[in-house]
Amino acid sequence: MAVAAVHxxxxxxxxxxxxxxxxxxxxxxxxxxxxxxxxxxxxxxxxILAGALAELIRVQLMKANGGFMTPDTYNxxxxxxxSTMVWFxxxxxxxxxxxxxxxxxxxxxxxxxxxxxxxxxxxxFPVAGLMLYSSFLMGAxxxxxxxxxxxxxxxxxxxxxxxxxxxxxxxxxxxTGMNFLVTILKMRAPGMTFTRMPxxxxxxxxxxxxxxxxxxxxxxxxxxxxxQREFGVPxxxxxxxxxxxxxxxxxxxxxxxxxxxxxxxxxxxxxxxxPTFARKPIFGYKMIAFSSCAIAILxxxxxxxxxxxxxxAPTLQLPFMVLTMLIAIPTGVKxxxxxxxxxxxxxxxxxxxxxxxxxxxxxxxxGVTGVFLAAVPFDLHAHGTYFIVAHFHYVIxxxxxxxxxxxxxxxxxxxxxxxxxxxxxxxxxxxxxxxMNGTFLPMHWLGLWGMPRRYAVYDPQFQTWNQIESxxxxxxTASILLTIFNALWSIKYGKPSGPNPWKARxxxxxxxxxxxxxxxxxxxSVFSAPYDFAEPLPYRGLEEELTDSPPPVPVGAH
Amino acid sequence: MAGxxxxxAHVERIFALVLGIVVFFVAAIALKNDWNSKGLENHVFxxxxxLLALGAFLAILASVNVLAGKGVEI
Amino acid sequence: xxxxxxxxxxxxxxPYEEPDQLYLETRELRxxxxxxxxxxxxxxxxxxxxxxxYLRNTGQGWPPPGxxxxxxxxxxxxxxxLFGSGATMHFALENWKHRHFMKFANWIVLTIVLGALxxxxxxxxxxxxAVGWGSSGIFGAGFFTLTGMHGFHVFxxxxxxxxxxxxxxxxxxxxxxxxGLTLGTLYWHFVxxxxxxxxxxxxxx
Numbered sequence: 001m002a003v004a005a006v007h008x009x010x011x012x013x014x015x016x017x018x019x020x021x022x023x024x025x026x027x028x029x030x031x032x033x034x035x036x037x038x039x040x041x042x043x044x045x046x047x048i049l050a051g052a053l054a055e056l057i058r059v060q061l062m063k064a065n066g067g068f069m070t071p072d073t074y075n076x077x078x079x080x081x082x083s084t085m086v087w088f089x090x091x092x093x094x095x096x097x098x099x100x101x102x103x104x105x106x107x108x109x110x111x112x113x114x115x116x117x118x119x120x121x122x123x124x125f126p127v128a129g130l131m132l133y134s135s136f137l138m139g140a141x142x143x144x145x146x147x148x149x150x151x152x153x154x155x156x157x158x159x160x161x162x163x164x165x166x167x168x169x170x171x172x173x174x175x176t177g178m179n180f181l182v183t184i185l186k187m188r189a190p191g192m193t194f195t196r197m198p199x200x201x202x203x204x205x206x207x208x209x210x211x212x213x214x215x216x217x218x219x220x221x222x223x224x225x226x227x228q229r230e231f232g233v234p235x236x237x238x239x240x241x242x243x244x245x246x247x248x249x250x251x252x253x254x255x256x257x258x259x260x261x262x263x264x265x266x267x268x269x270x271x272x273x274x275p276t277f278a279r280k281p282i283f284g285y286k287m288i289a290f291s292s293c294a295i296a297i298l299x300x301x302x303x304x305x306x307x308x309x310x311x312x313a314p315t316l317q318l319p320f321m322v323l324t325m326l327i328a329i330p331t332g333v334k335x336x337x338x339x340x341x342x343x344x345x346x347x348x349x350x351x352x353x354x355x356x357x358x359x360x361x362x363x364x365x366x367g368v369t370g371v372f373l374a375a376v377p378f379d380l381h382a383h384g385t386y387f388i389v390a391h392f393h394y395v396i397x398x399x400x401x402x403x404x405x406x407x408x409x410x411x412x413x414x415x416x417x418x419x420x421x422x423x424x425x426x427x428x429x430x431x432x433x434x435x436m437n438g439t440f441l442p443m444h445w446l447g448l449w450g451m452p453r454r455y456a457v458y459d460p461q462f463q464t465w466n467q468i469e470s471x472x473x474x475x476x477t478a479s480i481l482l483t484i485f486n487a488l489w490s491i492k493y494g495k496p497s498g499p500n501p502w503k504a505r506x507x508x509x510x511x512x513x514x515x516x517x518x519x520x521x522x523x524x525s526v527f528s529a530p531y532d533f534a535e536p537l538p539y540r541g542l543e544e545e546l547t548d549s550p551p552p553v554p555v556g557a558h
Numbered sequence: 559m560a561g562x563x564x565x566x567a568h569v570e571r572i573f574a575l576v577l578g579i580v581v582f583f584v585a586a587i588a589l590k591n592d593w594n595s596k597g598l599e600n601h602v603f604x605x606x607x608x609l610l611a612l613g614a615f616l617a618i619l620a621s622v623n624v625l626a627g628k629g630v631e632i
Numbered sequence: 633x634x635x636x637x638x639x640x641x642x643x644x645x646x647p648y649e650e651p652d653q654l655y656l657e658t659r660e661l662r663x664x665x666x667x668x669x670x671x672x673x674x675x676x677x678x679x680x681x682x683x684x685x686y687l688r689n690t691g692q693g694w695p696p697p698g699x700x701x702x703x704x705x706x707x708x709x710x711x712x713x714l715f716g717s718g719a720t721m722h723f724a725l726e727n728w729k730h731r732h733f734m735k736f737a738n739w740i741v742l743t744i745v746l747g748a749l750x751x752x753x754x755x756x757x758x759x760x761x762a763v764g765w766g767s768s769g770i771f772g773a774g775f776f777t778l779t780g781m782h783g784f785h786v787f788x789x790x791x792x793x794x795x796x797x798x799x800x801x802x803x804x805x806x807x808x809x810x811x812g813l814t815l816g817t818l819y820w821h822f823v824x825x826x827x828x829x830x831x832x833x834x835x836x837x
Binding site: 009010011013014113114174178179181182185186187212213216217219220221224227231232233234235238240241242243245246249250253 | 652653654656657658660661664665668669671672673675676678679680682683686687690691692696765766767769770772773776777
């Protein structure tokens with residue numbers, strides 16, 4: 001046997017036998033890859049629900065003076081759209097979904113540090129989702145996904161159910177963050193120092209502490225709101241000594257890091273796709289890694305930029321403005337690095353690459369409007385208008401979602417052993433670009449002209465642009481539906497991919513597709529970062545992975 | 559009645575002072591003995607022993623009313 | 633014989649188990665994971681502590697009108713009882729490391745008793761205050777929420793330590809493999825440290 005034994009009796013040799021029975025294999029699986037697929041599928045279902053809610057919004061807004069929804073219903077619809085998208089689509093998809101699927105293999109581990117916790121964290125997710133949607137039946141939450149008091153103190157029991165559901169999904173998120181952090185800190189393959197990790201792992205690594213710390217802070221805020229609603233404890237009621245502004249501080253202290261939870265994994269995904277389809281090393285590996293750390297840390301210091309018009313102390317506006325603008329610097333470093341990666345490369349425009357290039361363009365636009373909004377005088381004018389809606393949809397729908405779609409097309413072979421259909425993929429990309437930009441670009445000027453957000457009816461002068469946006473939103477929906485169809489169709493009819501259809505260099509591509517339950521027959525050792533296309537693969541010990549040799553024998557299994 | 563409740567508070571204070579001093583020294587000595595231990599969890603233990611000693615010290619100050627906040631009855 | 637079984641708890645006559653590579657690596661994961669759990673618990677408390685300090689400094693001032701006065705003497709002795717239980721738990725673990733099972737058992741039982749005494753002291757204090765959680769304005773929002781959360785953590789800690797004690801009687805831990813005992817001690821110290829902060833911000837500020 002040519003392979004040197006690297007570990008002796010430790011976790012790397014501790015292999016469980018393959019689980020048997022449908023329940024243990026696919027329902028209550030402890031395998032991070034299956035759990036990742038479970039997250040992706042569940043998040044996909046929630047995306048359909050949230051997307052349907054979005055289309056209800058767009059249909060309502062085709063008419064300036066009363067579509068088909070009462071204002072109360074409209075409020076519930078956009079509240080649930082936002083709540084679902086943030087907590088039940090983007091965050092679980094990018095962290096629990098692709099993080100679970102890919103990260104342990106990319107660090108050369110057999111699973112995450114706490115597989116049972118992983119499974120429990122997954123199952124919390126659909127249960128919490130059911131709880132959230134049950135709130136429609138008991139007086140839905142109507143104050144937006146931000147649920148500011150005093151509005152969130154009123155109304156039916158649905159808001160309390162919203163508190164409980166989001167708290168629960170947050171618990172799952174916190175568990176995942178803790179799990180990933182310990183996994184990346186302690187279970188990397190021999191030789192994989194931090195500067196030899198793939199950038200997708202860096203993305204998960206900096207997101208994990210945000211998941212742990214920020215989500216718990218949200219839990220506290222939600223618990224306080226629940227306690228006030230159900231037990232009358234006046235945290236947020238000024239008449240009894242509380243403060244409505246307290247909610248905003250507590251909520252945004254979490255929710256600003258939350259947006260970095262939504263984007264940092266996507267940065268990691270893009271950083272994998274670009275070198276592969278430009279056949280070039282990533283430009284500025286260390287800058288991308290360290291700027292991610294900077295963004296994660298700075299992200300905790302800027303929350304009050306959501307509160308410039310709230311009546312908080314004016315002296316706080318300047319420091320928050322400056323810190324917010326500072327975040328543009330590490331972000332800009334990344335944009336330049338990715339662009340430089342493409343420059344001079346041999347570009348192959350697969351669907352994953354198309355979505356990644358689209359990300360580069362659209363996230364930059366969203367980031368730039370973010371810098372506008374960081375400036376207090378501008379924000380005083382734009383806050384609460386459609387300009388804000390445009391900004392965050394560009395960074396989320398143009399950033400996070402496109403990163404996730406790129407990841408889907410990129411890593412689909414690792415899940416299923418087949419490729420997604422390229423023709424459908426390209427159609428979905430162009431439909432998405434046209435649809436997404438058509439929907440959200442006009443919101444910039446609508447906002448500056450003064451159209452306020454979260455209103456079921458609006459001034460008729462805005463109607464033409466709203467109708468245009470709604471038609472384009474149907475195009476966007478078609479794109480998403482096409483992608484979902486593609487993903488399902490390709491399970492059966494997709495071209496078999498083989499282990500490494502993209503000739504990529506990270507560890508997950510050096511094992512069969514779909515990935516075997518034990519990940520590696522022998523844990524490799526690593527002696528460089530994976531992006532140097534001129535060199536041979538920087539691993540030792542992978543000779544047997546793609547051969548017919550038998551799977552590793554369970555050692556010390558219980 | 560008022561006389562009796564004042565006595566109870568007195569007893570509580572005396573116990574708090576004496577036990578506080580004992581706990582303070584126990585924590586401080588334990589900290590000194592473990593000072594050179596290595597490893598993440600041992601560092602965490604040392605930090606917690608130090609904070610324990612601090613807590614006992616604050617309880618001593620509270621028991622003699624050197625530190626007392628607004629809203630407490632002395 | 634009962635005494636012999638308690639004294640030895642299945643530890644005598646067991647072949648010496650050198651901690652193997654798998655145990656050591658798994659132990660590192662568990663300790664790190666537990667420390668991170670404590671960090672997130674700390675964030676939870678910090679959020680409510682922030683809320684209390686914010687409400688105290690931006691509203692009607694402290695104490696809020698109609699709020700009862702806190703009993704410093706009772707809190708002082710109660711605190712010392714809890715801090716003392718931290719010291720006793722430290723001794724319990726030290727004795728386990730030095731392979732003294734009976735002394736370990738005595739110290740951990742004392743820890744549990746002191747923890748229960750602390751909780752009783754808290755309940756006495758709540759009864760003396762005689763106001764409701766939701767009917768005392770920001771006093772309830774700050775004091776009862778935070779001390780209530782803390783008391784719940786103490787209660788869980790008492791159960792945790794009791795379970796650990798029972799597990800040692802069943803021979804689950806050896807003198808070389810006792811990660812669960814280390815984690816339990818960490819948790820108990822954590823609960824103690826949180827009380828240092830709460831004691832300071834409610835009774836000394």
